Amino acid sequence: xxxxxxxxxxxxxxxxxxxxxxxxxxxxxxxxxxxxxxxxxxxxxxxxxxxxxxxxxxxxxxxxxxxxxxxxxxxxxxxxxxxxxxxxxxxxxxxxxxxxxxxxxxxxxxxxxxxxxxxxxxxxxxxxxxxxxxxxxxxxxxxxxxxxxxxxxxxxxxxxxxxxxxxxxxxxxxxxxxxxxxxxxxxxxxxxxxxxxxxxxxxxxxxxxxxxxxxxxxxxxxxxxxxxxxxxxxxxxxxxxxxxxxxxxxxxxxxxxxxxxxxxxxxxxxxxxxxxxxxxxxxxxxxxxxxxxxxxxxxxxxxxxxxxxxxxxxxxxxxxxxxxxxxxxxxxxxxxxxxxxxxxxxxxxxxxxxxxxxxxxxxxxxxxxxxxxxxxxxxxxxxxxxxxxxxxxxxxxxxxxxxxxxxxxxxxxxxxxxxxxxxxxxxxxxxxxxxxxxxxxxxxxxxxxxxxxxxxxxxxxxxxxxxxxxxxxxxxxxxxxxxxxxxxxxxx
Numbered sequence: 001x002x003x004x005x006x007x008x009x010x011x012x013x014x015x016x017x018x019x020x021x022x023x024x025x026x027x028x029x030x031x032x033x034x035x036x037x038x039x040x041x042x043x044x045x046x047x048x049x050x051x052x053x054x055x056x057x058x059x060x061x062x063x064x065x066x067x068x069x070x071x072x073x074x075x076x077x078x079x080x081x082x083x084x085x086x087x088x089x090x091x092x093x094x095x096x097x098x099x100x101x102x103x104x105x106x107x108x109x110x111x112x113x114x115x116x117x118x119x120x121x122x123x124x125x126x127x128x129x130x131x132x133x134x135x136x137x138x139x140x141x142x143x144x145x146x147x148x149x150x151x152x153x154x155x156x157x158x159x160x161x162x163x164x165x166x167x168x169x170x171x172x173x174x175x176x177x178x179x180x181x182x183x184x185x186x187x188x189x190x191x192x193x194x195x196x197x198x199x200x201x202x203x204x205x206x207x208x209x210x211x212x213x214x215x216x217x218x219x220x221x222x223x224x225x226x227x228x229x230x231x232x233x234x235x236x237x238x239x240x241x242x243x244x245x246x247x248x249x250x251x252x253x254x255x256x257x258x259x260x261x262x263x264x265x266x267x268x269x270x271x272x273x274x275x276x277x278x279x280x281x282x283x284x285x286x287x288x289x290x291x292x293x294x295x296x297x298x299x300x301x302x303x304x305x306x307x308x309x310x311x312x313x314x315x316x317x318x319x320x321x322x323x324x325x326x327x328x329x330x331x332x333x334x335x336x337x338x339x340x341x342x343x344x345x346x347x348x349x350x351x352x353x354x355x356x357x358x359x360x361x362x363x364x365x366x367x368x369x370x371x372x373x374x375x376x377x378x379x380x381x382x383x384x385x386x387x388x389x390x391x392x393x394x395x396x397x398x399x400x401x402x403x404x405x406x407x408x409x410x411x412x413x414x415x416x417x418x419x420x421x422x423x424x425x426x427x428x429x430x431x432x433x434x435x436x437x438x439x440x441x442x443x444x445x446x447x448x449x450x451x452x453x454x455x456x457x458x459x460x461x462x463x464x465x466x467x468x469x470x471x472x473x474x475x476x477x478x479x480x481x482x483x484x485x486x487x488x489x490x491x492x
Contacts, residue, residue: 002051003064003078003129006044006088010122013040014115030110034103037114041096041121048092055085057477060484062131062194077131077192082481083258084128086328086474087251090335091128093463094247095121097339097456098240101347104452106154106238113154117240120146124248128255134191136259137181140252141174147233147241147249154238162236169229173219180212184264197263210268213260214276220253221309224283234302239346242298246305246338253309254331257316262324262485273317277401277408280314283307285411288418292425297345297356300426301338304382304419308334308390311415314408315397323400324482329474330393333464337381337390340460344375348453349430352446358426362433368448372431374457379427381464383420388468392475 017036055063062079080088099117106113123146126139144167152163185191188199201209219226230250234242261269287307294300308330315327348371349364350356365372381388384395394416402409449457467474 001066002047002054003066003080006047006051006092006125007078007122007129009044009047010040010118010125013037013118016040017111017114017118030107033110033114034099037118038096038099040118041092041099044121044125045092045096048089051080052085052089055080055082055477057082058480060480065131075132076135078129079131080129082477082479083328084255086332086477087128087248087255088125090251090332091121091124091248093459094243094335094339097343097459098243098247100452100456101243101343102154102238102240105347105351106240109153113150113238113240116146116150116153117244120150120244124252127252131193132191133181133184133193133196133260136256137174137178140177140256141171143249143252144170147245150241150244151233151237154241155236157236158232159236162232165229166233169226170219173216173226175216176212177216180209180216183209183212193259199264201265203267206265206268210261210265210272213256213265214272217253217256217261218279220256221250221313222306223279223310223313224286227283227287227306230306231299231302234305234342235296235298239342242342242346243339246301246342247335250305250309251331251335254312254316254327257313258328258485262316269317270319273319274405274408276317277314277405277412280310281408281411283310283313284415284418288415288422291422292418295358297349297358297426297430298342299356300358300422301341301345304341304422305334305338307415307419308338308382311394311397311412314401314412315393318397318400318404319486320400320403321479321482321486322396323404324485325475325478326393326396326398326400328393328478328482329471330390330397332474333381333389333393333467336460336463337378337388340374340378340457340464341382343453343456343460344371344378348449358429361430363431364446365431367446370448370454371457374449374454374461375431376427377461377465378457379423381468382423384416386468387465389464389471389474390468392468392471 013036017033051064062081065079068076120143123139123142127136130136130139148163148167151159151166155162184196188196222230233245237245284307287303291300291303294303312327312330315323345356381390384390398409398413401412
């Protein structure tokens with residue numbers, strides 16, 4: 001019964017917030033709503049930790065399976081395997097941090113904000129838990145309306161344009177996914193994962209399905225020419241929305257590849273590996289050069305997310321255990337590090353100075369030493385420096401790429417050099433280079449991290465460093481599930 005509880009707890013939190021009537025002052029009422037939302041998400045985190053502890057990583061089959069027959073004339077299945085359990089845990093870790101990140105900055109429509117965040121948590125968890133390809137698509141798309149409202153209601157100056165970009169780009173891409181799912185259903189007469197995994201589509205069918213599914217996931221990753229929506233959404237989104245986008249939503253495409261492409265379409269994925277590699281390498285180079293020229297901190301971190309997403313995309317198509325495990329590890333590491341960088345940029349610095357332009361910052365280390373230390377560790381993680389989880393993920397992903405195609409592997413390795421260049425430039429320019437000056441700000445009012453900000457950043461840094469030094473809890477748990485993917489994608 002653990003899995004239904006994971007989905008129901010945020011819904012209960014929404015119900016309590018929606019029906020509660022408080023006759024106190026607006027400030028007390030807002031604090032109460034925030035507290036209920038935070039307590040709900042933390043409770044979900046404890047439930048997911050219990051599931052993770054009880055999970056048997058030595059088995060390949062789905063566990064904690066819950067079957068609900070004839071729910072609205074449809075069978076509903078929930079389950080976890082060695083792949084989805086990590087994404088569930090990542091979701092339950094990131095959502096409380098996203099709620100805490102806007103604790104002080106959002107003071108209007110608090111009820112709407114908390115309800116949207118809890119609804120997003122429930123829908124995201126449903127994507128990772130359902131064992132039906134049609135339900136996967138339904139929940140995959142149901143994330144769009146809450147994100148649209150989150151950016152449209154609580155974003156910055158160009159929020160309406162950004163929310164429409166997000167909605168139209170991702171909806172257009174997902175239409176191809178729907179066509180592929182309907183084709184699978186009409187061919188096999190079922191949409192159940194277990195039944196589909198036992199089938200062997202002919203080559204022409206695999207190609208047709210591959211085109212549709214990959215286009216949808218290329219938009220969500222996003223790859224070159226399909227990343228406009230992400231940059232606008234990140235820049236205009238409230239801080240909590242940026243954390244959800246970078247930490248969890250970008251991982252939906254990664255998870256979808258493991259569920260829909262690698263096990264179901266092995267021949268097509270093998271034949272088109274080289275094209276995907278080429279797209280990934282071009283995306284890395286484009287995003288890296290774009291990052292080097294940008295002056296907006298949030299935009300820089302958004303471009304960095306595109307570059308890292310391309311690295312784990314090419315890693316998972318390497319058809320090697322190292323590459324696939326590295327891709328998943330890098331996806332999890334990116335969820336921690338990018339969330340931390342967005343808190344540093346959009347939360348700490350922007351809240352204190354009122355600007356996101358790099359050129360206005362210098363000498364922050366003199367005024368905010370604790371912030372600078374945590375910011376430095378997160379920047380090292382973004383560079384893929386050793387002793388961070390990002391290093392483990394990037395090394396294994398690029399090793400898998402190099403093993404499959406050495407030439408493109410060498411070009412892909414340039415991502416490490418580029419990420420170090422723009423990340424260290426950002427850190428050096430913000431924290432050093434003279435004394436802080438901003439005409440609208442008194443440097444003496446710039447205080448170091450408060451307890452809330454320190455707790456959020458320290459939690460993300462802790463995961464990044466501890467799992468970077470000792471990545472066995474992730475790699476050992478992934479091994480059996482990844483081995484199954486490898487065996488099922490060998491050429492026939």
